Amino acid sequence: MSQTVDRALRILPLLAEGPANLEQVATRLDVHKSTALRLLRTLHEHGMVYRQDDQRYRLGARLFALAQEAMENLDVRGIAHPHLVALNELTGHTVHLAVYEEGEVVYIDKVESRYPVRMYSRIGRPVAITVAAVAKLLLADLPEAERRAVARTLEYPRYTARSTTDPAAHLAELARVREQGWASDLGGHEESINCVAAPIRGADGRVAAACSISAPNVVVSAEELLRLRPRVQHTAEAISREYSGRPSEGTR
Structure with a gap:
């Protein structure tokens, strides 16, 4: 698995624990904030994460929809x-x-x-x-x-x-x-x-x-x-x- 994909996937279980800000995500992934921001933006574009008004990120509705669809099928x-x-x-x-x-x-x-x-x-x-x-x-x-x-x-x-x-x-x-x-x-x-x-x-x-x-x-x-x-x-x-x-x- 590529390093980028691995890091992006590691964000999802992190956010499953609750909303987190950019610094918290970067710290948990042990990467620079710019790298964490790039990953979060990509996930946000695909609806996998959502940025709240307080600038913290949480899991996005698209992720839940995909999970439900997968279970139904x-x-x-x-x-x-x-x-x-x-x-x-x-x-x-x-x-x-x-x-x-x-x-x-x-x-x-x-x-x-x-x-x-x-x-x-x-x-x-x-x-x-x-x-x-x-x-x-x-x-x-x-x-x-x-x-x-x-x-x-x-x-x-x-x-x-x-x-x-x-x-x-x-x-x-x-x-x-x-x-x-x-x-x-x-x-x-x-x-x-x-x-x-x-x-x-x-x-x-x-x-x-x-x-x-x-x-x-x-x-x-x-x-x-x-x-x-x-x-x-x-x-x-x-x-x-x-x-x-x-x-x-x-x-x-």
């Missing part, structure tokens, strides 16, 4: 799919990707198990929101007031003896999921189906989606499936890095 499914395929090839089990939209948790991608016993889940269909592992992760990340409001409005079907049956139990489970950073559904929706899921986070740190592996007891026991949790978490972390634009450890 991110396709988490497109980014995640190769990782989901790799997880499926590694484990052999069904892999799902889900998001929270308009009060429902919906599957947006699925890679089928290599085993003859298949799951009936479908892309575009809502999941069992009170018991599904992916749903627990997505709801657990909601702000507390919203999380409690959602829990109160849900119905709690008793799919199996392990199903969550009331808002208090659901909120307690969501609190546990929020703390541990992963979720499971061990026969909560179907007696014979187990699932473990991990969160996919965006640049803001919030959970944008969740991925999971699922398998019936005739293929693998719940204990054996849970031993694959690190693999699921590793996949989710890899997707999160790519989705949020964070560099991998090896490129820092």
Whole structure:
């Protein structure tokens, strides 16, 4: 990266901390004021920074517009799919990707198990929101007031003896999921189906989606499936890095 570009990019996180004057920018960059002024003027011309009446600079509206546009155009499914395929090839089990939209948790991608016993889940269909592992992760990340409001409005079907049956139990489970950073559904929706899921986070740190592996007891026991949790978490972390634009450890 050229020195000029590097210096210009270093100005942006500086101004993210708050407005700064020319002298402060020059000091932080360890450059002459004339160099700092030239960089600030260029960024100002492109709307990346804005000069206030008090002669201090702050981040410009154009920068926020570009960030919003970039977020809107991110396709988490497109980014995640190769990782989901790799997880499926590694484990052999069904892999799902889900998001929270308009009060429902919906599957947006699925890679089928290599085993003859298949799951009936479908892309575009809502999941069992009170018991599904992916749903627990997505709801657990909601702000507390919203999380409690959602829990109160849900119905709690008793799919199996392990199903969550009331808002208090659901909120307690969501609190546990929020703390541990992963979720499971061990026969909560179907007696014979187990699932473990991990969160996919965006640049803001919030959970944008969740991925999971699922398998019936005739293929693998719940204990054996849970031993694959690190693999699921590793996949989710890899997707999160790519989705949020964070560099991998090896490129820092």
